[in-house]
Amino acid sequence: MTAKANAFYAQSGGVTSVINASACGVIETARAHRDRIGKVFAGRNGIIGALEEDLIDTNRESASAIRGLMQTPAGAFGSCRHKLKSVSDNRAEYERLIEVFRAHDIRYFFYNGGGDSADTCLKVSQLSQTLDYPLQAIHVPKTIDNDLPLTDNCPGFGSVAKYVAISTREAALDVASMCSSSTKVFILEVMGRHAGWIAAAAGLAAEQEGDAPHCILFPEIAFDRKKFLARVKRSVKRYGYCVVVASEGTQTADGQFLSDAGTRDAFGHAQLGGLAPALAGMVKDELGYKYHWAVADYLQRSARHIASQTDLDQAYAVGKAAVEFALAGKNAVMPCIVRGKGKRYRWTVGEAPLADVANVEKMMPRDFISRDGFAITDKARDYLAPLIAGEAYPAYRKGLPQYVRLKNTPVPRKLKKRFRVG
Amino acid sequence: MTAKANAFYAQSGGVTSVINASACGVIETARAHRDRIGKVFAGRNGIIGALEEDLIDTNRESASAIRGLMQTPAGAFGSCRHKLKSVSDNRAEYERLIEVFRAHDIRYFFYNGGGDSADTCLKVSQLSQTLDYPLQAIHVPKTIDNDLPLTDNCPGFGSVAKYVAISTREAALDVASMCSSSTKVFILEVMGRHAGWIAAAAGLAAEQEGDAPHCILFPEIAFDRKKFLARVKRSVKRYGYCVVVASEGTQTADGQFLSDAGTRDAFGHAQLGGLAPALAGMVKDELGYKYHWAVADYLQRSARHIASQTDLDQAYAVGKAAVEFALAGKNAVMPCIVRGKGKRYRWTVGEAPLADVANVEKMMPRDFISRDGFAITDKARDYLAPLIAGEAYPAYRKGLPQYVRLKNTPVPRKLKKRFRVG
Numbered sequence: 001m002t003a004k005a006n007a008f009y010a011q012s013g014g015v016t017s018v019i020n021a022s023a024c025g026v027i028e029t030a031r032a033h034r035d036r037i038g039k040v041f042a043g044r045n046g047i048i049g050a051l052e053e054d055l056i057d058t059n060r061e062s063a064s065a066i067r068g069l070m071q072t073p074a075g076a077f078g079s080c081r082h083k084l085k086s087v088s089d090n091r092a093e094y095e096r097l098i099e100v101f102r103a104h105d106i107r108y109f110f111y112n113g114g115g116d117s118a119d120t121c122l123k124v125s126q127l128s129q130t131l132d133y134p135l136q137a138i139h140v141p142k143t144i145d146n147d148l149p150l151t152d153n154c155p156g157f158g159s160v161a162k163y164v165a166i167s168t169r170e171a172a173l174d175v176a177s178m179c180s181s182s183t184k185v186f187i188l189e190v191m192g193r194h195a196g197w198i199a200a201a202a203g204l205a206a207e208q209e210g211d212a213p214h215c216i217l218f219p220e221i222a223f224d225r226k227k228f229l230a231r232v233k234r235s236v237k238r239y240g241y242c243v244v245v246a247s248e249g250t251q252t253a254d255g256q257f258l259s260d261a262g263t264r265d266a267f268g269h270a271q272l273g274g275l276a277p278a279l280a281g282m283v284k285d286e287l288g289y290k291y292h293w294a295v296a297d298y299l300q301r302s303a304r305h306i307a308s309q310t311d312l313d314q315a316y317a318v319g320k321a322a323v324e325f326a327l328a329g330k331n332a333v334m335p336c337i338v339r340g341k342g343k344r345y346r347w348t349v350g351e352a353p354l355a356d357v358a359n360v361e362k363m364m365p366r367d368f369i370s371r372d373g374f375a376i377t378d379k380a381r382d383y384l385a386p387l388i389a390g391e392a393y394p395a396y397r398k399g400l401p402q403y404v405r406l407k408n409t410p411v412p413r414k415l416k417k418r419f420r421v422g
Numbered sequence: 423m424t425a426k427a428n429a430f431y432a433q434s435g436g437v438t439s440v441i442n443a444s445a446c447g448v449i450e451t452a453r454a455h456r457d458r459i460g461k462v463f464a465g466r467n468g469i470i471g472a473l474e475e476d477l478i479d480t481n482r483e484s485a486s487a488i489r490g491l492m493q494t495p496a497g498a499f500g501s502c503r504h505k506l507k508s509v510s511d512n513r514a515e516y517e518r519l520i521e522v523f524r525a526h527d528i529r530y531f532f533y534n535g536g537g538d539s540a541d542t543c544l545k546v547s548q549l550s551q552t553l554d555y556p557l558q559a560i561h562v563p564k565t566i567d568n569d570l571p572l573t574d575n576c577p578g579f580g581s582v583a584k585y586v587a588i589s590t591r592e593a594a595l596d597v598a599s600m601c602s603s604s605t606k607v608f609i610l611e612v613m614g615r616h617a618g619w620i621a622a623a624a625g626l627a628a629e630q631e632g633d634a635p636h637c638i639l640f641p642e643i644a645f646d647r648k649k650f651l652a653r654v655k656r657s658v659k660r661y662g663y664c665v666v667v668a669s670e671g672t673q674t675a676d677g678q679f680l681s682d683a684g685t686r687d688a689f690g691h692a693q694l695g696g697l698a699p700a701l702a703g704m705v706k707d708e709l710g711y712k713y714h715w716a717v718a719d720y721l722q723r724s725a726r727h728i729a730s731q732t733d734l735d736q737a738y739a740v741g742k743a744a745v746e747f748a749l750a751g752k753n754a755v756m757p758c759i760v761r762g763k764g765k766r767y768r769w770t771v772g773e774a775p776l777a778d779v780a781n782v783e784k785m786m787p788r789d790f791i792s793r794d795g796f797a798i799t800d801k802a803r804d805y806l807a808p809l810i811a812g813e814a815y816p817a818y819r820k821g822l823p824q825y826v827r828l829k830n831t832p833v834p835r836k837l838k839k840r841f842r843v844g
Contacts, residue, residue, distance in 0.1 A: 015599045045602040073592055075599035082603065162821055169822060170495055170724035177437045177497035180467040181504065181844070186720060204822065274699060276717075295698075297716035298608060302592035306727055308821065388821035399584055399730065399810035400591060400626065422603070 004036055005107035007326070008050060009058070010043035011075040011142075012113030012120070016156030017163075017304040018315035019142045020069035020076050022112050025319020026140065027058050027066050036327055041104060041411055045078035047111070047120065048421045051093060053100050055411035068404030070316065071394035073304035076406050082421060084120045087130055096419050097124065098133045103414040108136055108326045112319075114143035114154070118334065119358040125332035138322040139334040139354055142315070144301045146197040149360040150352035151336030153387055155318055156301070158311030161201030162388035163303040164190050164245070167296065169205035172212030172243045175292070179241035185232060185283050187293040188213075189276035191300060192247040196220050196364050198300075199247035201384055203376035212243035214374075217279075219249030220364055221373035223258060228279075229286050231374055236289060248275055305401050309390025314347065321349045345386035426458055427529035429748070430472060431480070432465035433497040433564075434535030434542070438578030439585075439726040440737035441534060441564045442491040442498050447741020448532050448562065449480050449488050458749055463526060463833055467500035469533070469542065470843045473515060475522050477833035490826025492738065493816035495726035498828050504843060506542045509552055518841050519546065520555045525836040530558055530748045534741075536565035536576070540756065541780040547754035560744040561756040561776055564737070566723045568619040571782040572774035573758030575809055577740055578723070580733030583623030584810035585725040586612050586667070589718065591627035594634030594665045597714070601663035607654060607705050609715040610635075611698035613722060614669040618642050618786050620722070623806055624667035625798035634665035636796075639701075641671030642786055643795035645680055650701075651708050653796055658711060670697055727823050731812025736769065743771045767808035 009026050011019055023042070030037040042056040043049030049056070056077055058066070069076055087094050101107070111121040118139050125137035141148050146157035168188060175186045192198040196218030205212060214235035217223060235242035250258045259275035276293035283291050314337055321335035332354040340346035368380035376384075394401040431448050433441055445464070452459040464478040465471030471478070478499055480488070491498055509516050523529070533543040540561050547559035563570050568579035590610060597608045614620040618640030627634060636657035639645060657664035672680045681697035698715035705713050736759055743757035754776040762768035790802035798806075816823040 015596055074595035079599050080603040165822060166727050167721050171720040173496035174437055174720045174724040177501050181502040292719050294719035294721050295717045297714050298593040298596045299589050299716050302596040305588050385820055391818055396813055398807055400587060
């Protein structure tokens with residue numbers, strides 16, 4: 001048990017629809033324990049804010065503004081992809097962190113991110129020993145990729161999953177309406193560079209035989225042009241149309257991403273990120289079907305307007321638990337989601353040692369993907385379905401969601417020495 | 423006033439989130455007048471269903487299934503893009519229509535579509551004279567493009583507008599979170615081949631100076647690469663990032679679509695529909711900023727999960743009014759939306775002569791676009807804002823919207839002669 005001290009909170013890596021709900025969980029819980037936690041300082045643009053002593057005073061935000069984070073997507077304090085090297089490789093950065101923390105009496109460190117961030121958080125957690133500064137570091141899980149180990153699922157994923165499943169169902173109705181005389185193939189490209197969790201979620205859109213999606217492309221299954229085209233053709237013959245959902249990580253057996261196919265525009269300039277148009281090109285060239293394609297990109301991970309209530313609740317819960325863990329004297333741990341046994345979905349928050357989380361990627365089990373490699377199994381469906389349950393609608397004004405704008409007031413600097421990252 | 427007869431209803435052209443609400447308006451209102459209207463037959467896949475005598479008996483659908491159309495996107499009976507030629511050019515098709523209508527005692531014709539369909543509907547409305555068959559033809563307006571004349575706006579547009587405005591606001595928060603060390607430019611490609619109404623709607627996302635979108639590309643404004651890049655650069659310098667919303671119809675002064683820039687993949691195959699990646703390529707080559715891009719495609723026009731309540735109400739109202747017009751003995755007219763005067767938005771349903779609607783495209787007024795050509799004016803904002811008001815949420819089950827599936831029972835054929843379109 002430490003005496004009263006301040007806390008540092010930072011958002012890391014790609015943002016999600018509900019990462020701010022975790023921020024809300026951290027800040028509200030800290031405020032409920034003012035006897036132990038003084039102020040919560042947020043890093044402007046993630047850990048960079050700590051290194052550059054660019055801190056945000058969250059105490060300057062009203063209770064309703066902090067509550068507004070519950071319904072605001074993306075990172076309200078800014079995020080970054082800066083990964084700290086090992087202490088031996090970049091001792092200067094760690095020493096700087098300690099300097100800043102010491103100057104602002106920060107002894108709680110809450111780091112909200114994915115796999116890379118868990119690694120950073122683990123290194124910070126070791127500083128109390130290596131640099132002799134009393135610090136408790138707790139990792140708050142967040143990633144749309146759902147690839148963190150030990151936790152049943154990752155806050156941020158459920159809302160992307162919901163968006164992708166809904167969008168697939170909706171676009172499929174559109175294509176089905178028109179397919180007799182117009183577009184027959186629709187391709188939706190979704191995120192997921194290494195694991196097919198997001199693409200798999202599209203499979204929830206199907207309720208009965210013949211429903212879209214008719215073809216899911218996973219990074220886990222080597223792309224085979226011939227088999228893909230045969231699948232599309234079969235679907236068009238049987239159902240009149242074909243909806244393809246492709247993970248951006250779709251790759252050939254030799255590990256080449258299809259999106260890196262080296263497309264060039266009329267001026268010969270390389271163009272990147274064209275998995276959906278590349279697939280559409282194959283369909284057009286080989287099968288001659290009229291096609292349309294969509295790339296959801298950031299829309300999918302910022303779609304707070306249709307966030308999953310389950311996801312939102314869990315995002316808040318891990319933020320809250322992180323503070324409670326800290327108050328209980330823990331260090332180098334991560335709150336995780338534990339799925340209850342039994343048919344009805346129940347979840348609780350558990351505790352995972354950070355050493356077992358950092359740098360481990362949870363791939364989708366092979367038995368979540370159908371034998372032919374183009375669909376999800378019932379096992380995947382049972383796992384995924386509860387994660388998209390419930391609609392957490394934000395408040396609207398004049399037809400638009402009212403996302404909160406924080407003041408993000410800077411904390412006055414205390415150190416003379418400046419430090420620039422990168 | 424005619425004696426009791428059956429009605430024909432068909433959906434035409436690209437579908438929308440709320441075209442089925444118009445179908446619901448037609449069918450429910452017809453059902454309320456069983457003394458005058460016998461059955462409503464729907465054309466399977468639009469007018470093609472009439473020509474091929476492939477009719478759907480909507481009487482076989484329960485009241486709750488028909489009500490379910492209110493919350494189901496796309497065309498529940500199927501649509502097509504078949505445009506009837508003039509009677510002198512293709513008399514056979516018109517004679518066939520009359521044959522089918524006569525066989526099924528159809529004397530009310532409700533055609534739910536855009537500009538091309540208005541033209542077809544007008545031609546059909548003249549059949550009572552030219553081919554001596556008593557028929558009343560009423561056009562039910564629908565188009566996401568908002569380009570029909572005489573009506574203040576088109577059912578279908580408000581929901582796309584809402585989707586685009588929300589998506590722009592959400593994705594902008596995402597980019598803003600990351601821009602200090604990662605993606606600085608985000609490009610969203612939206613529909614609108616000829617008119618910039620949909621791109622303009624993105625402008626509603628901005629509430630104050632510096633808000634996204636920072637650059638809108640309209641088909642109405644000739645694309646100037648230099649000015650575009652200067653705009654992007656200025657926005658990144660000022661605000662740290664730039665959100666571009668580009669209409670698919672963006673074109674150069676000589677009328678070349680940017681999306682037809684002739685991109686080719688690694689195998690030399692032509693790839694179509696790459697406005698967003700083409701713009702991203704320019705940004706990368708000339709400014710070197712990290713970018714992301716999204717193409718919403720069908721997602722935007724099928725996004726019933728976040729339809730505008732105003733749009734939904736209007737879509738139903740024009741369907742209802744069409745039947746009331748028919749019962750009042752009218753022919754060759756279209757119910758239209760009339761905006762009331764005064765600050766508070768009010769609307770009523772008026773009546774437009776089809777002859778003045780067919781083949782006229784309503785472009786966006788120049789004074790809806792800012793002088794520099796990259797933003798909307800307050801006038802545009804005042805026009806657009808009420809159209810996206812209200813959230814018409816569908817019902818959900820297991821985290822997914824419950825869209826109705828009709829039985830679409832075929833009406834037994836009465837004609838021996840078969841007719842094939844195309």
